[in-house]
Amino acid sequence: MTIDTLKNNQQGLEIELEALEFTSLCPLTGAPDFGRLTIRYVPAEALLELKSLRDYLTSFRQRKILQEDVVGAVLDEIVRSAAPRFAEVEGSFNVRGGLVTRVRARFGENSVR
Secondary structure, three states, rough: OOOEEOOOOOOOOOOEEEEEEEEEEOOOOEEEEEEEEEEEOOOOOOEHHHHHHHHHHHHHHHHOOHHHHHHHHHHHHHHHOOHHHEEEEEEEEEEEEOEEEEEEEEEEEEOOO
């Protein structure tokens, strides 16, 4: 599944999106992993189309994947789909085994201008 894009008509934007109810499946136990994904990006020519992004993120609900791999996969798809100047994905996953997991991955240089 890919993320659709729209033409970016603005310059100097930094966009932040939050998926507050992100869910995937633990590949070891099959139990759901709940968390929050925050996406920050500086677009070049394309903007992420929000319905398509939501559908892409929802597809993880049935996918067995490590929390760390979730963050990397989402970043890779954003870069592949929109070719932003900068992108960052942060996953903050709910407590499992007494530990909160926070994972961050970045692409490019965070400069709006």
